[in-house]
Amino acid sequence: MQPILSLENISYSYHNLKGETPALSKISFQVTEGEFLAFVGPSGCGKSTLLSIIAGLLEPESGSLSFDTASTVGYMLQHDHLFEWRTIYQNVLLGLELNKNMTKENIDFVVQLLQDYGLYAFKDKKPSELSGGMRQRAALIRTMAIRPDLLLLDEPFSALDFQTRMTVSADIGNIIRNTGKTAILITHDLSEAITLADRVIVLSKRPATTKYELPIHYDIERTSPLSIRNTDVYQTYFNLLWKELSDDLSEPKTQN
Amino acid sequence: MISLNQKPKTDLTNQEAFILAHRKHHHRIAFFRLLILLLFLLLWEYATQAGYIDIFFFSSPTAVMKYLYQMILDSSFFRHTGITLLETVVSFLLVTVLGLFIAMLLWYQSSLSEILEPYLVVLNSLPKSALAPLLIVWLGTGSKTIIVAGISVAVFGSIISLYTGFCQVDDELLKLILTLGGTKKDALFKVILPSSVPLILSNMKVNIGLCLVGVIIGEFLAARRGLGYLIIYGSQVFSQKASVTNVKRISKDVPPLDGTPRSSTVRSTNLSHAGESQSDPPCAFINCLYRLITA
Numbered sequence: 001m002q003p004i005l006s007l008e009n010i011s012y013s014y015h016n017l018k019g020e021t022p023a024l025s026k027i028s029f030q031v032t033e034g035e036f037l038a039f040v041g042p043s044g045c046g047k048s049t050l051l052s053i054i055a056g057l058l059e060p061e062s063g064s065l066s067f068d069t070a071s072t073v074g075y076m077l078q079h080d081h082l083f084e085w086r087t088i089y090q091n092v093l094l095g096l097e098l099n100k101n102m103t104k105e106n107i108d109f110v111v112q113l114l115q116d117y118g119l120y121a122f123k124d125k126k127p128s129e130l131s132g133g134m135r136q137r138a139a140l141i142r143t144m145a146i147r148p149d150l151l152l153l154d155e156p157f158s159a160l161d162f163q164t165r166m167t168v169s170a171d172i173g174n175i176i177r178n179t180g181k182t183a184i185l186i187t188h189d190l191s192e193a194i195t196l197a198d199r200v201i202v203l204s205k206r207p208a209t210t211k212y213e214l215p216i217h218y219d220i221e222r223t224s225p226l227s228i229r230n231t232d233v234y235q236t237y238f239n240l241l242w243k244e245l246s247d248d249l250s251e252p253k254t255q256n
Numbered sequence: 257m258i259s260l261n262q263k264p265k266t267d268l269t270n271q272e273a274f275i276l277a278h279r280k281h282h283h284r285i286a287f288f289r290l291l292i293l294l295l296f297l298l299l300w301e302y303a304t305q306a307g308y309i310d311i312f313f314f315s316s317p318t319a320v321m322k323y324l325y326q327m328i329l330d331s332s333f334f335r336h337t338g339i340t341l342l343e344t345v346v347s348f349l350l351v352t353v354l355g356l357f358i359a360m361l362l363w364y365q366s367s368l369s370e371i372l373e374p375y376l377v378v379l380n381s382l383p384k385s386a387l388a389p390l391l392i393v394w395l396g397t398g399s400k401t402i403i404v405a406g407i408s409v410a411v412f413g414s415i416i417s418l419y420t421g422f423c424q425v426d427d428e429l430l431k432l433i434l435t436l437g438g439t440k441k442d443a444l445f446k447v448i449l450p451s452s453v454p455l456i457l458s459n460m461k462v463n464i465g466l467c468l469v470g471v472i473i474g475e476f477l478a479a480r481r482g483l484g485y486l487i488i489y490g491s492q493v494f495s496q497k498a499s500v501t502n503v504k505r506i507s508k509d510v511p512p513l514d515g516t517p518r519s520s521t522v523r524s525t526n527l528s529h530a531g532e533s534q535s536d537p538p539c540a541f542i543n544c545l546y547r548l549i550t551a
Contacts, residue, residue, distance in 0.1 A: 055435055075435030077428055085450045094446070098438035146436060 003030035004071070004182055005054065005150060010063035012049055013207075022207035023049045026063070029201060029210055031150070031182060036173075038185040038193035040241060041203030047186040050208065051075070051152045054184065067150075074148030076156045080139035082127035088138050089114070089123040095146040106145070113141045117175070133164040133171075140172055144179075151176060151183040157192065169196065170225040177222065190245070194237045195228045202244045212244045340471055340483040343399055347406030348467040352460055354407070355414030362415070363422040364444060380412035384470060388477045397478040405474030410466035414459055421455040422448050 012024040023046035031037050041047055052058040053065065055073050082091045092110055096102050114120040117137045127135055136156060143151065156172070157165045173196040176183050187193050193200045194216060202212040216237060218228060228234055268276065297317045303309045304316035311319065327333035362369035388405055395401040425448055433443040449456075475484025 057431065057434055072437070073435070075432075077432060077435075079428065081426075081429055081432050083429075083447070083450065085453070095436040098433065098436050098442050098446070142436070152435075 002033070004033045005067045006030040006065075007054075008064045008066075010050075010053060010060045010065060011207075012046070012053060012058065012061050014049075024053070024060075025207035025209045027203075027208065027210055028063075029213075031184065033182055034180050036176065036183045036185070036196060036198045038187060038197030038200045039203055040187060040190060040193050040200060040245065041208060042205045042245065043188055045203050045206045046208040047203060048154055050203075051154050051184065051186060054150075055152055071149035072146055073150050073152060074143035074146060075152045076139060076143050076154065078155045079159050080127070080135040082135055082138055082142075084127055087124050087126060088119060088130065091127065092138055092141045092145055094142055099146060101146070109147075110141065110145045113144055117141060117171075131164070132160050133168040136160060136168050137171065140175065144175075149182065151181050153183060153185040155187055156185075158187070158189070165192075166225055173222065173225075190238055190241050191229065191234075194234060194241070195222070195225045200237075200241060202241060212241075214240060336482050336486050339399075339481045340468075340475065343402050343471045343474075343482065344406060344464070344468045347403045347410070347471060348460075348464050350403070351407050351410045351414055351463050351467060354411055355418055355459070355463070356456065358415045359418035359422060360444060360449075362419045363448060364440065369419060376412055376416055380416060384409045385473045388473055391474070392478045397480075401478045402471055402474030402482070402484075405478075406467040406470035409470030409473070410463045413466070414463055417459055417462075418452070418455065421452050421459075425451055 006029070008028050010024055010027045011022070014021045014023055027050065029037075039047055039050065049058065053060050054067070055075050082088070083094070086094070092114065093102070093107070096106050096110070111120070114123055117140070119134060119138055119141065122130060122134065127138070130138065139156070153172075157169045160168060169192055185193065185196060197216055200214045200216060201210055202214070203209065204211040214237065218231060218233060220227060220231065222228060300314075301317045304311045304314060304319075324333065327336075362372065384405065387408055388401075391401045391404055391408075395404060429447045429451070430443045433439075433447055438446065471482070472484035472487070475482040476488045479485040
């Protein structure tokens with residue numbers, strides 16, 4: 001299949017007067033249409049920088065990024081950042097409003113999304129009146145409203161409590177899978193990456209580089225996160241990734 | 257609240273008892289607030305009536321009320337208050353609009369704010385009453401000067417605090433706007449302004465007070481109407497009286513020129529009576545001169 005996004009030797013450094021902090025070093029990977037790709041890595045390794053480059057918020061210092069300029073990117077942040085001065089309905093329409101795309105068709109699409117994800121009854125409520133899981137779903141609808149060809153998920157569940165996180169990540173995973181969206185997820189939670197993604201890429205510590213790649217495949221349907229967690233292959237994947245990550249973490253110790 | 261700890265003997269529910277105690281508490285607070293004011297007024301009145309303080313320098317509540325009543329009767333009270341109120345409101349509205357507009361501009365053009373920052377700090381810390389005489393020279397002695405004086409007191413602080421508030425808005429919110437395809441202008445109008453509404457409101461509360469201060473300063477120096485004018489008029493009338501006292505005192509001092517100096521005790525009592533009036537230095541000067549001559 002034709003990749004919809006491909007990165008080649010992308011490097012990026014942050015600069016300030018005290019010096020240069022390399023964040024990404026020669027990252028290369030491709031994403032095919034409909035694929036769900038997950039990145040895991042130690043905290044502060046430059047994962048968010050990678051998404052910012054893909055979203056076009058940052059310019060890479062070297063390397064090339066090929067992505068169809070006509071396609072849209074949807075970006076989901078760690079916190080829902082729903083605006084308290086707007087109702088849920090006004091919040092989810094924000095993207096259309098900014099793109100001056102408030103056509104009847106688009107609005108109907110958003111209303112349909114609200115109904116599908118069980119938020120229609122809450123559309124006139126303020127964000128603070130909703131639970132954490134509902135807010136995150138509203139944030140997803142806000143992202144989906146602009147019909148992105150590529151979804152970027154920057155630790156979107158890390159601000160939720162454990163129970164909500166399990167259900168919401170399963171919900172959102174199913175939504176993305178059912179709509180056939182291409183998605184890139186960034187997380188520090190290995191089980192989240194293994195249950196949701198088709199492929200997991202392990203990044204090294206800063207400056208991040210692609211260290212290990214693991215295709216994920218289950219014989220069962222991925223509808224419930226619990227049934228996946230109970231499979232043997234889940235355990236194998238988990239151990240493989242854990243080993244890769246802990247190698248990286250123990251490296252500085254051996255150096256000392 | 258003590259009453260919460262005591263079990264009510266009536267058959268009120270806990271909620272009703274709570275509301276009752278809550279009301280009692282608020283009534284007590286209001287009572288003591290009023291009591292302080294009343295005690296102060298009574299003490300003031302008593303001290304002047306009993307002669308502990310001089311009514312000429314300290315006035316008294318009844319004298320103030322009488323004067324106020326007189327001013328209401330000849331409607332000068334409403335004229336002066338109305339003028340000051342109008343000037344304050346106009347300068348407040350201008351400060352709000354100007355402050356908001358400039359703070360938005362500074363946020364939008366961050367290099368502009370870097371360039372202008374030291375100027376804003378200097379202008380904000382400049383004593384505005386020092387500017388007032390210049391304003392009179394530039395703009396005359398009308399309402400224009402007074403409104404500009406009001407603006408000058410409030411506008412720079414308003415810009416600084418609004419701009420600081422704008423900069424404290426979470427960067428992630430701005431990132432959200434950018435990821436949804438918005439521009440920096442969208443971020444300004446959809447995020448910065450709506451999220452700063454509480455800040456803008458509290459800034460307005462501060463501004464109305466500062467504008468009043470500026471307007472009064474302006475009226476001190478350049479007005480024939482308004483509360484500031486009344487204050488300065490009052491103090492000038494007072495100093496005229498003081499001058500008259502001093503003139504009388506000088507005339508008492510003059511006779512000794514014929515060769516019989518008065519005792520210094522008389523002079524010192526006169527001095528203490530005159531207080532801090534402006535005519536003191538010339539008086540002392542004349543005394544010195546007189547001593548030099550007679551020595």
